[in-house]
Amino acid sequence: MADIQPSKALQFPAWTNDNHCLARRVLNCDLWEQLKDFKTSLTSFTINDVVRSGVAVPTSSNGVYAGDEECYRLYSQVFEPIIKEYHGMDKIPAHVSNLDSRCLTSVIHNEASILSTRCRVVRNLYGYGFPPGMSREKRLEVERILVTALESLGGDLSGTYYPYDTMTSSEKQSLIKDGYLFQESDKYQAAAGICRDWPEGRGIFYNNAKTFLVWVNEEDHLRIISMQKGADVQQVFNRLCRGIHAIDKRLLNNAQTAFAFDKQYGYLSSCPTNLGTGMRTSVHMRVPNAFNTAAEFKSTCGQLGLDVRGKHGETSEASEKAVCDVSNRQRMGRTEVELLKILIDGINSLNQYAISG
Structure with a gap:
């Protein structure tokens, strides 16, 4: 740990009765x-x-x-x-990663209920401040490093980087509506200091098919995403793993840097909810008719270790009898392959419940 230096005098945080974090x-x-x-x-x-x-x-x-x-x-x-x-753990174990897509053998049995599949990880670069604490100069430096790495990718990962401030409003809205691009404002991120100098130094990289995307300098330096229509989790995970390995290799070769990692906490993120694997795999699925309410569906998902959101992302709510975003809740304590198996097994249980219910 670096030497600790005294800071300016601070006041105890001004919590109110409304703060329950x-x-x-x-x-x-x-x-x-x-x-x-x-x-x-x-x-x-x-x-x-x-x-x-x-x-x-x-x-x-x-x-x-x-x-x-x-x-x-x-x-x-x-x-x-x-x-x-x-x-949900009493003790934080040493992190173990498994980004070998060949180890994932589980499959979703009833693919008809699944509209699309998305798998993402968050990563930050070693030796650089994370977005809540980084300066404008360092943000631009991180962007340059990442663009060099991303635009050298080949094959089906090959694509183009689009700086956020060069896109038109209609282009951004179209990408946001289709689930490809991050929102312009998030009150939690803004309060944390993540949105300083907005939108400079931010952008999105994607391949021609828009099945492999990378967000640059949003909540973390990178949000690496693999997504496609349908329920083929194996194919989505395979593309994600190849993308992670390819970016990691180019960062090491081009910039002599790597992903920020801790042997206990795993891949380090701005928000502690994304520690460990940093992975969230989700499907957009139709809520089975056997569930009378969205609350009942959400409760059952919770028992299976799954999170439920509205189809428009993190801050949207699941509606009655609608399409929901269902994902793994846990990020730490298990490998990426194990977390995917929990998601797949949970979806299969939900579909079986629909049949028997």
Whole structure:
């Protein structure tokens, strides 16, 4: 760990009765007193910066963001309880990864209920501040490094990078509507400092078929995405694995950098919900008629280790008798292949419930 340097005097976070995030529960006055004079060596991130979003947006559930890798060590007394609660574990084991698509043998039996499949991972570059803490200059440097790596990809991964600020409003809206591009504003990210200098240094890379995409400098340096119509999880995962390995190799060769990684926390992310594999695999599926309400469907999914969202993404709600976004909840404690098996087994159970129900 780098030497700890004193920061400017801080005030205890101004929580209100409306704040119910995990950060407020963990960061009491005594702990804050222990941490208030610390700041990270790379981005000068303080404990108040860590919880800034949770204070500013009362609906935050976790309420913490990391400005760089060191945050997870320097402020571990805050991050670790939140990580354990969110990921549902009493002890955080050493991370084990499996990005070999040949190891995935499970299949979705009833493909008719699945409209599309999407698999993504988040990654950050070692030695650079994460989006909540990075400067304008470093954001542009990360963008240059990533564009060089991405535009050298070949085969079905070959594509073009589009800077966010060069796209027209209609182009952006079309990509957002189809689920390819990130939204322009997110109140949680804005409060965390992620949207500084917007939209400079951000963009999207995608291949001709729009089945392989990379978001650059959104919540993390990279969000690597494989997606397509239908229920072929194996094909989607195979493309994702090939993309991750190809980008990793080019970063090492071209920029002598790699993905930020910790032997316990796995791949490091701005938001602790994405630690571990950093992977979220989801399907858009029709809610089986056997479920009387969206709440009943969501409850059953929860018992199967699955999350349910509306089809328009993270902040949208599932509607009655609609198409829902169903994904793995867990990111840590299991390999990528194991998490995919949980998702596939869960979807098969939902479809079986529909038949027997």
